[in-house]
Amino acid sequence: MEKKVTKIGVMTSGGDSPGMNAAVRAVVRTGLYHGMEVFGIMRGYAGLIENDIFPMHSKSVANIIQRGGTILKTARCKEFLEHEGRKKAYENLKKHGINGLVVIGGDGSFKGAQKFSNEFDIPCIGLPGTIDKDIAGTDFTIGFDTAVNTAVEAIDKIRDTADAHDRLFIIEVMGRDAGYIALHSGIATGAEHILIPEKKTDIDHLISSLQEKEKRQKLVNLVVVAEGDGFGGAEEVAKLVKEKLNADTRVCILGHIQRGGAPSCLDRLIASRMGYSAVECLMEGRHNVMVGIVNNKMSYTPLDKAVKAKQKIGDDWMKIVKILAS
Ligand code: ADP
Ligand code: F6P
Numbered sequence: 001m002e003k004k005v006t007k008i009g010v011m012t013s014g015g016d017s018p019g020m021n022a023a024v025r026a027v028v029r030t031g032l033y034h035g036m037e038v039f040g041i042m043r044g045y046a047g048l049i050e051n052d053i054f055p056m057h058s059k060s061v062a063n064i065i066q067r068g069g070t071i072l073k074t075a076r077c078k079e080f081l082e083h084e085g086r087k088k089a090y091e092n093l094k095k096h097g098i099n100g101l102v103v104i105g106g107d108g109s110f111k112g113a114q115k116f117s118n119e120f121d122i123p124c125i126g127l128p129g130t131i132d133k134d135i136a137g138t139d140f141t142i143g144f145d146t147a148v149n150t151a152v153e154a155i156d157k158i159r160d161t162a163d164a165h166d167r168l169f170i171i172e173v174m175g176r177d178a179g180y181i182a183l184h185s186g187i188a189t190g191a192e193h194i195l196i197p198e199k200k201t202d203i204d205h206l207i208s209s210l211q212e213k214e215k216r217q218k219l220v221n222l223v224v225v226a227e228g229d230g231f232g233g234a235e236e237v238a239k240l241v242k243e244k245l246n247a248d249t250r251v252c253i254l255g256h257i258q259r260g261g262a263p264s265c266l267d268r269l270i271a272s273r274m275g276y277s278a279v280e281c282l283m284e285g286r287h288n289v290m291v292g293i294v295n296n297k298m299s300y301t302p303l304d305k306a307v308k309a310k311q312k313i314g315d316d317w318m319k320i321v322k323i324l325a326s
Contacts, residue, residue, distance in 0.1 A: 009039045012070040015105075023142055031279050041053050044077060065272075068263060086120070110290060110306055127290070132174070142270060144180065183313065191321070195225040200230060288302060
């Protein structure tokens with residue numbers, strides 16, 4: 001028979017994302033509502049291994065729903081990649097009597113959670129917390145909406161100065177392995193071209209299309225590049241563009257501002273729904289799944305499926321970019 005989950009731990013792991021605090025708040029308050037004891041684990045798997053674990057109360061999560069970052073801090077932890085590290089983590093959980101875990105993070109964190117629960121029979125629930133939106137089984141990840149709006153606000157500002165000087169701007173947004181921030185922010189700001197890791201960059205086509213626009217005196221040109229684009233990011237693209245075109249060109253790398261800031265309404269909302277649902281999953285014995293939202297309904301994807309499959313970016317997206325920028 002399934003053991004009843006009575007004491008749960010919650011952690012944030014991997015790259016932070018706006019809305020993680022709202023998710024922690026939802027897990028803590030829902031757990032307490034159901035009579036559970038709830039423990040915060042500091043710095044993800046690092047805190048689990050170092051026994052940096054503390055009891056949380058309703059007040060522990062007061063006044064955080066609007067804050068970016070994560071009150072539980074986050075970390076990347078090499079030790080957890082090894083069985084010995086995970087064993088230490090398990091022993092610490094046992095000391096506190098914790099028999100259920102909620103991990104808010106990206107696919108790396110889910111890989112860790114999956115291994116951990118297979119080895120030590122601790123039910124784990126994953127909540128997708130990443131600005132990159134590179135996780136299968138959910139329409140949303142906590143932090144993406146805020147990050148993409150931050151990028152849009154910044155690119156709009158760049159457009160003003162680009163227009164004033166008739167300049168070409170190559171703007172780099174985050175996305176080591178995924179192009180969603182580039183794709184969404186690029187379309188929303190009217191970029192001429194969007195370069196993403198999921199599609200092979202045809203640099204000759206990019207140059208010839210910019211040359212053609214130069215001839216037509218289309219002077220404001222924005223090219224949005226995901227950092228993980230196969231060609232090597234904005235600096236590399238700009239080097240080549242400067243060699244081949246007369247255009248006055250500037251590079252702007254948006255960087256980590258995309259990870260910070262107050263979460264958007266959407267991110268607070270999905271984080272709250274997902275955090276609430278994570279506790280219900282633990283109570284109902286629905287273990288080792290990632291809680292997501294698909295078609296506005298909660299969805300539950302086995303952790304191994306959530307980490308194996310990436311979302312696909314169809315060619316129709318690129319067609320939209322091409323037609324709207326012509
Ligand atoms: P994210 O969760 O944002 O994708 P990472 O890929 O850095 O971030 O993963 C966060 C942490 O999860 C790692 O530092 C490590 O402790 C753990 N982790 C990642 N992959 C594995 C794995 N294959 N096995 C065990 N733990 C893992
Ligand atoms: O959160 C995901 C991500 O933003 C990637 O797009 C980026 O490459 C990475 O994190 C950078 O993270 P860090 O600077 O913490 O290594």
